[in-house]
């Protein structure tokens with residue numbers, strides 16, 4: 001077994017569960033991926049981020065063998081996929097972005113089929129189907145036809161179908177699209193359990209709080225290029241925006257501030273400062289007379305979201321971040337946990353708008369220790385020009 | 386083989402069976418309809434055969450094998466649906482990522498249609514004997530020697546069309562045309578003796594011709610195994626030809642359009 005830890009130790013260094021080296025893929029004139037170098041370690045959860053069309057699905061399809069790379073090499077547990085595709089992909093599970101289930105059959109039959117296809121027979125396939133159904137909350141639905149399930153329930157079946165053979169490398173392409181908060185939390189808990197058992201997980205999502213809840217490392221794709229790869233704190237530290245946002249009565253007055261500023265579309269002035277929670281007093285002082293026109297002041301803590309927007313160029317001045325709900329003009333007192341701590345798995349969906357924003361006078365917590373630590377040396381992030 | 390290949394094929398076959406059990410109506414209709422048509426056509430064929438000097442003919446000698454051969458080729462659609470629906474359900478990519486090899490995926494999807502074709506032939510000839518007074522002068526074993534390669538040929542036509550067609554709409558229209566064309570040219574719709582002159586030289590180019598020739602030899606002329614070896618052999622050759630077509634053109638990576 002390529003995953004045998006003994007074998008790994010003998011080789012000296014750990015063999016990554018997945019390694020891509022210089023992988024490129026084009027569809028006609030469209031470059032879907034270019035020169036991707038990426039590793040996922042055993043037991044690692046990697047959040048794969050990127051806008052629509054960034055290449056996430058293409059990357060997973062290449063790894064799963066649904067597509068062939070134009071250039072580059074892919075190794076799964078050290079086995080090159082071009083040389084021994086069957087052995088390399090024996091322990092791979094893919095839940096594609098598009099729902100792929102057998103609608104006329106029951107949940108049980110769908111799951112059993114996947115178990116049987118993976119070589120389990122009779123009683124073992126039956127038991128395994130029930131085992132996998134449990135963490136997805138499908139136990140009560142086992143004998144229902146999939147065509148009669150709700151969209152989110154169908155997606156759970158779809159994701160469960162990828163896991164019957166206990167894959168050691170799991171590719172989940174937007175597994176939480178359309179599922180409810182509770183299912184999302186349950187899925188996240190289960191994925192973490194899988195990772196604790198040594199399974200490597202590549203998890204794509206547009207929903208950044210999930211990545212935080214998963215305590216995942218992050219890879220950011222942008223127009224087919226890997227523009228950032230690292231742990232969450234590393235990424236936030238080196239790329240996230242931090243600012244004090246000011247809203248004035250009757251529009252932004254003429255000001256001369258010693259910090260770089262940007263103007264939002266809706267008349268909000270962003271003052272870009274380091275450690276914004278400490279800089280508020282300085283900012284207020286620098287406003288002078290204009291401070292009397294101030295109607296709202298928000299502390300924008302560095303967050304994965306702002307790091308993501310900054311990296312993908314969508315957080316540029318005067319552009320509304322497309323991936324986030326509009327920041328509420330009402331000061332949000334919601335005290336979210338320090339960003340680096342994983343929110344309770346039950347609540348990631350609810351914390352999004354409040355994350356990274358602090359209301360003046362609201363309960364403001366000191367930022368997590370690693371928010372402002374030195375830049376980690378192994379962070380491989382490059383700005384895509 | 387030997388690494389669970391048979392098990393995976395069995396899993397695919399079981400899955401096909403489950404899907405068939407979920408909705409058996411189309412297949413039942415496909416089996417009952419030909420029996421009705423046989424009864425409609427019988428008087429016509431009686432007249433044709435008597436005119437052809439088969440004195441004690443009751444018409445079943447032509448209507449039963451004729452309609453059996455024609456309707457068997459409509460099963461080409463069944464093979465097509467079985468493959469294309471995987472694309473419609475997006476489960477094809479699941480199968481490709483599974484440990485199953487392309488060869489196993491194709492083989493697994495052929496088994497149920499093949500069994501269905503054999504069951505249909507059995508029903509057609511069984512009903513022919515009991516309902517329509519079909520008398521087989523030769524051996525039933527010889528009938529089977531023609532019937533089995535015929536069934537194999539039908540499912541391989543289906544798989545070759547799956548390999549060649551991009552959408553189920555294409556496959557379905559081609560399959561239906563072929564079924565009628567084969568039936569007409571091959572002498573399933575009319576006795577071979579009354580085929581127009583220009584058709585005769587073309588007839589051996591279709592598998593139905595050889596199936597009808599084999600069946601007629603057994604039913605009307607009392608032929609045994611020896612007499613059907615040539616038609617059965619030619620049907621095997623057709624099957625091999627369609628298999629080669631499948632092997633050459635089938636790609637697991639081809640995108641296929643299902644209904645909708």
Ligand SMILES: Nc1ncnc2c1ncn2[C@@H]1O[C@H](COP(=O)(O)OP(=O)(O)OP(=O)(O)O)[C@@H](O)[C@H]1O
Pocket residue numbers: 027030031032050051052053054055056057058059097
């Ligand atoms: N079959 C295809 N033919 C042509 N171009 C394609 C095809 N599939 C994807 N592309 C293009 O390749 C690029 C990457 O697509 P991909 O599906 O990998 O993006 P993604 O990151 O998964 O997006 P999303 O978040 O919307 O799922 C896009 O520009 C897309 O238009």
Ligand SMILES: [Mg+2]
Pocket residue numbers: 056057058097173
């Ligand atoms: Mg995608």
